[in-house]
Amino acid sequence: MKIAISSDHGGYFLKESLKKHLGDIQVEYIDCGTDSETSCDYPDFAYKACKLVQNGEVTYAVLICGTGIGMCITANKMKGIRAALCSDTFSAHFTRAHNDANVITMGARVVGPGLAEFILDEFLKTPFEGGRHARRIGKIAEIEKAESHV
Ligand code: RB5
Secondary structure, eight states: OEEEEOOOOOHHHHHHHHHHHHHHTTOEEEEEESSSOOOOOOHHHHHHHHHHHHHOOSSSEEESSSSSSSHHHTTTTTTTOEEESSSSSHHHHHHHHOOSEEEEETTTTSSSSHHHHHHHHHHHOOOOOOOOHHHHHHHHHHHHHHHOOO
């Protein structure tokens, strides 16, 4: 499995910490920036990482900003992206199992590095359950399609 990871300045340190963890658990990643604490705009970095999910280069993207909210809002504007803001392992588990989320966002000012690792591990190891949940994902896709013409 290969994943993309990106952050703005507010998420930079958590991104670096999660990169080390991904190395430890041998998950390959593409770092889509940012590369310092210099102020930048989170939509630019959400877009870069989610593009890799859209084109199939990676399975998932991990996006980190101060709250995780700006990254999540941006990611969910992109076709085929189902992004979930997670601050706990329960949400990380069920957003994979029930929502087939392909992007996880976290707030570096909300969760510490230890909890963020547990959240990410839970997200990466949980499969989509399918069944009735697949029908609901289909409905999300229908809404996305209909709204793209508005
Ligand atoms: C940047 O200060 C902050 O607004 C950003 O990291 C994020 O929290 C936005 O949602």
